[in-house]
Amino acid sequence: MRLTVEFTTEPFDLDEAPAHALAAREVIEGADLDAVDVGPFGNTVEGEERAVLDAVDALLRRTLAAGATRVSLQINVIAEEGR
Numbered sequence: 001m002r003l004t005v006e007f008t009t010e011p012f013d014l015d016e017a018p019a020h021a022l023a024a025r026e027v028i029e030g031a032d033l034d035a036v037d038v039g040p041f042g043n044t045v046e047g048e049e050r051a052v053l054d055a056v057d058a059l060l061r062r063t064l065a066a067g068a069t070r071v072s073l074q075i076n077v078i079a080e081e082g083r
Contacts, residue, residue, distance in 0.1 A: 002080070003052040006044050007073035009063045014040070020068035027062050031055035046078070 009020045017025075024043065028036055033047035033055060045055065056073065063071055 001049040002046065002078040003049055004044065004046045004076050004078055005052055005056060005073055006042060007056075007059065007071065008042050009068040010070040010072075011068075018067065020063040020066040023062040023066040024059055024068075027055060027058045031058070 007024070009018075009024050011018065013021075025038055028038065028043065028045055031045070031047075031054065032051045033045045035044070035046040037044045045052065047055075052075075056075070060071055
């Protein structure tokens with residue numbers, strides 16, 4: 001199964017990236033994912049189920065430990081061709 005995840009961490013700081021945002025970027029860039037799009041207002045990743053779920057677990061743990069007060073995420077199953 002393939003998954004896509006969209007997520008944001010808060011609080012926002014438009015002047016410089018907060019520690020929780022840097023932690024999120026480090027987790028995502030170090031994960032075994034097929035597609036990563038990191039932006040100032042939202043992030044999207046895509047990959048196989050195990051890799052995505054492992055990354056989400058690490059993302060939640062690391063960003064909360066780094067000071068995030070809110071992590072919003074949405075996980076979607078990518079439809080497989082022929083199904």
